[in-house]
Amino acid sequence: MRYITVTLVALALVMTASFGEAKEKKHDKQMDPQAMMELWQKLAQPGEPHKAFAGLAGSWTTTTKEWMEPGKPPTEASGTADMKMLLDGRFLYQEFNSQMMGQPFSGIGIDAYDNVRKKYVTAWMDTMGTGIFIMEGTASADGKTITLKGSHPEPGGGQMHHRAVWKLVDSNTQTFEMYGNHGHGKEAKMMEITYTRKP
Numbered sequence: 001m002r003y004i005t006v007t008l009v010a011l012a013l014v015m016t017a018s019f020g021e022a023k024e025k026k027h028d029k030q031m032d033p034q035a036m037m038e039l040w041q042k043l044a045q046p047g048e049p050h051k052a053f054a055g056l057a058g059s060w061t062t063t064t065k066e067w068m069e070p071g072k073p074p075t076e077a078s079g080t081a082d083m084k085m086l087l088d089g090r091f092l093y094q095e096f097n098s099q100m101m102g103q104p105f106s107g108i109g110i111d112a113y114d115n116v117r118k119k120y121v122t123a124w125m126d127t128m129g130t131g132i133f134i135m136e137g138t139a140s141a142d143g144k145t146i147t148l149k150g151s152h153p154e155p156g157g158g159q160m161h162h163r164a165v166w167k168l169v170d171s172n173t174q175t176f177e178m179y180g181n182h183g184h185g186k187e188a189k190m191m192e193i194t195y196t197r198k199p
Helices: 002-024 033-043 048-054
Strands: 058-066 075-086 091-100 103-114 119-126 133-139 145-153 159-170 173-182 188-197
Touching: 048 075, 048 091, 048 103, 058 091, 119 145, 133 159
Parallel strands: none
Antiparallel strands: 058 075, 058 188, 075 091, 091 103, 103 119, 119 133, 133 145, 145 159, 159 173, 173 188
């Protein structure tokens, strides 16, 4: 069921982007149906970003730092993450288990590179909520630093805006940093996760 939900979300994003693009180009010559099908088939194939994701498959230990208040030292927690590729190398799936705010914490995520939009997209859900958090962004020229942005409503009102920096340091190390700000407030570092591949 979780796979179906995330797949539908991803499909909706692709279709929305496609319809938006078609609307913008409505004055252009309509593409031949056969050419359109061939293009879709080409765009559906995994590429270099997906190969980079595949290199992350496996089991990891994690160290999470959380900054709960500005100017105060972060809390730390250890955990684990298991990653694998889905749908013939198109998506990276993660199961994450650790502690958050002193409580057991579990989350699952699916990372994608959308060949149509040329953007990275991530969907995340965990035991701290009932929604699906979507972020999207781009990578550095060497593909080793992925910057993602997203936002979500807060229970007390307003929006929390997030920026994540995901660094693929080497085949055995990766880091994930999360920054946030409420409304138009100053951005602050909220979390940092260091992943180390298990031997």
